[in-house]
Structures are given as structure tokens and as C-alpha cells.
Amino acid sequence: MTHVRIGFHASHEQFTPSRLLTLVQEAESAGFDAAMSSDHLAPWGLAQGQSGFSWSWIAAALATTSFPIGMVAAPGQRYHPVIVAQAIATLEEMFPGRYWAALGSGEAINEHVTSDPWPPKSEREVRLRESVDVIRRLLAGERVDHDGVVRVHDARVWSRPAVPPPLRATAVTPETAAWAAEWADGLITVGHDPAGLQKVARAYTDAGGSGPVAVQVHVCLASSIDEGLGVAAEQWRHGTAPGEVMWELEQPEDFDRMSDPGDEETLRSAVLIDTDAASMAERLAEVAASGFQEMFLHHVGLDQSAFLERARDELLPALREAVA
Structure with missing residues (x-):
């Protein structure tokens, strides 16, 4: 496998801009190769409760770090x-x-x-x-x-x-990935199912797409599976909402109403939950092997400093060995 760049996702929906700025600096110190964020006006759910202006934030983040940082945005x-x-x-x-x-x-x-x-x-x-x-x-x-x-x-x-x-494209389906191949300088998708992600990555490259193919993975590295499910249920419950409504709902309250935080199976499909860094690294390596040169990890919990410590000491070394 070729070298995989491992990045940190900075979640504007969950943290104040000032706290998120500190976290992206901590992520660079922890050994991440890069970072990314998404431009949102509102959080996905009420428990997240934040949404700073990403364009202002990313300038401060770039000025106070030295690694690459990208951002998802929607013109039009x-x-x-x-x-x-x-x-x-x-x-x-x-x-x-x-x-x-x-x-x-x-x-x-x-x-x-x-x-x-x-x-x-x-x-x-x-x-x-x-x-x-x-x-x-x-x-x-x-x-x-x-x-x-x-x-x-x-x-x-x-x-x-x-x-x-570079102007990359975002896509969650093979059809959108293939459509984007004509104009994009790279692709970013989301998920942790290797088979489904491979279809998206392959659709882009088979249609002539060029540039890096990246994946964002929502993760929760917890002390127990129950703890991880609880964190996902609180902070990433919108991941259980029906996929077809994700682009149509207008308010965080709508996502809260449409989601089911008690749906353990769907939570696990939305968030990769594990207690062991080596085990998580192996699972992430399978994702990378599905056709990705870049991977951005988003720990969905609020205790980001604890995650970054485990990433520095356990997860990143294991993941780099697994994708070598």
C-alpha cells in the first residue's frame, strides 16, 4: 500500500471556535499529518450546540499550525x-x-x-x-x-x-463520485464500510478522476463499548436518521426528532467504535486499502484531548504500521 496521509477532522458543530483552534494545534503536536473541517451554519443536533464561521477559523488555524488544512463548503x-x-x-x-x-x-x-x-x-x-x-x-x-x-x-x-x-469534490455515492470525476482535483467521502467505500473510490477513478481520494471516518476510541455507544448516541445521533432526509432537513431539532439514539446497529454503522487502538488501526487500515490516499479521523466525543493523547501514543503508530 502507498503512503496514507492521516488527518484530523476539526468539528465546528461540537466546539467553540477558540477551543477548536487549540484542538487543531494539539492534533498537529500529536502527530497528525493534516486536518480538515466542514463549513456549517448549524450543528446537526442540539447536544452539539456550536457552529462557528469556518472561513475565519481556518485562516487562524493555518496561521498557527504548519500542516495542510482543507475545508468542505457549498457554493451557490x-x-x-x-x-x-x-x-x-x-x-x-x-x-x-x-x-x-x-x-x-x-x-x-x-x-x-x-x-x-x-x-x-x-x-x-x-x-x-x-x-x-x-x-x-x-x-x-x-x-x-x-x-x-x-x-x-x-x-x-x-x-x-x-x-x-485544488478544488476537490464531495460524494457519498458512486454516482456522484463518477459525476464529479470530470471536474474535480480529488475526492472526499465519508464512512467506514470498506466494500461501500471501495465502490465510491472506484467510481471516481474509473471515470477518470484525478487527485487524492480521501475518506473521513467518524470514530470513538472509548474505554468500553457501552461508553462508546453512549458518546455516539449523544453527539452523533443524527447518524441514525434516514439517509434520504440528510440533505433536506432544516433544523437541528429536525435531526433530533428523526434520529434514534437507541438504534445500536445504525450507530455502529455511523461511528467506528472500539476500545483497543490496535484493533481500530486494523479496521481503519481496511478502509484505507479500499482505495484511499488520505484518511481524516473524527473522534465524535467531546473529550478530544484524551483522544489526541491515545492517538499520539497508540492509534497513530499502530495505524501507520498497519498501512505501511
Whole structure:
């Protein structure tokens, strides 16, 4: 197996921005190779209770660390793509070679606030594709007019990096991964089922997709399985909500209502729970072997410092040996 970059996921939904900034610094000190975060306006559930502005936070995170940090964002509704292009250009100009953006079609929980209708997936993909084209043209220094689902009038981005950063795609299904292969500079997906993830990774590469293929894995390294299930039930209960509603619900209360924290089987499918770092490392290595060059670990519990200590002392050494 080729080298696998092991990163830390910084969860804005669960921590204040100031605490999360400390955690990403601790993650670098613990030995993680990189980090990532997602741009959210709201948390997934009331027990999480946070959601800072990711664009401000990532600039501070890049300024106070030295490893690469990327971010998932959704241009087209809450953010006009010209604004996204300007933000991307500024980050990459300040921190060349350390920033990447992963662009997706978004979720209603973050985008409904504009009061614009929330479109079906097919229309969201058209909007995302147009947004990506606009962003690339602006990063290349063009003056851009565009009249489609997205409308742009004579825009340009003045402060640009010497080399534009990668624009990756997000995908959770093979169909979306294959669709993204034509335009993306890499892919990021989520989960820990090796067979299902392999289908997503293979769909992207078989369709001609280039760049790194990454996976985010929700994990809970606990002192007991019962403790791990309790942490997952409290902090990641939305993982038990029906998959088809994940992009349609508008409020954390909706996710709480639609989820079942007592559904142990579904919790285990949403969060990789283990008590032994070596065992977790073997399971994560199986995920990596499904076609991934990068893996971002998200410990779903609130005690991140304890996880980072175990990651430094146990999990990361075992995982690097397992994927060597």
C-alpha cells in the first residue's frame, strides 16, 4: 500500500471556535499529518450546540499550525461563488500549498436561511458545476460574466495565489463520485464500510478522476463499548436518521426528532467504535486499502484531548504500521 496521509477532522458543530483552534494545534503536536473541517451554519443536533464561521477559523488555524488544512463548503446558495473564489484565493495566497477546498452541493440545514427554494439534487449539481467553473475562471484571473442557474456580472478576484489550490469534490455515492470525476482535483467521502467505500473510490477513478481520494471516518476510541455507544448516541445521533432526509432537513431539532439514539446497529454503522487502538488501526487500515490516499479521523466525543493523547501514543503508530 502507498503512503496514507492521516488527518484530523476539526468539528465546528461540537466546539467553540477558540477551543477548536487549540484542538487543531494539539492534533498537529500529536502527530497528525493534516486536518480538515466542514463549513456549517448549524450543528446537526442540539447536544452539539456550536457552529462557528469556518472561513475565519481556518485562516487562524493555518496561521498557527504548519500542516495542510482543507475545508468542505457549498457554493451557490448561502455563498455566491464569487465570494467563495475570493475566500479561496486569499487563503491560498497567504498559505501556499497548504489549503484545499472540497466543494459539494450542500444541505438544507445550512442553506435554507436565504429563503430561496431548496432545489432537488439534480438542480443542485447543475448549480455546483456552474459555481466550480466560475470559481476556476476567477482564480485564473479572468473577468467573468455568467448567466445560468448562477448569475455573475463582470467579476474578478484581484488578490490571487501564484497557483490556484485544488478544488476537490464531495460524494457519498458512486454516482456522484463518477459525476464529479470530470471536474474535480480529488475526492472526499465519508464512512467506514470498506466494500461501500471501495465502490465510491472506484467510481471516481474509473471515470477518470484525478487527485487524492480521501475518506473521513467518524470514530470513538472509548474505554468500553457501552461508553462508546453512549458518546455516539449523544453527539452523533443524527447518524441514525434516514439517509434520504440528510440533505433536506432544516433544523437541528429536525435531526433530533428523526434520529434514534437507541438504534445500536445504525450507530455502529455511523461511528467506528472500539476500545483497543490496535484493533481500530486494523479496521481503519481496511478502509484505507479500499482505495484511499488520505484518511481524516473524527473522534465524535467531546473529550478530544484524551483522544489526541491515545492517538499520539497508540492509534497513530499502530495505524501507520498497519498501512505501511
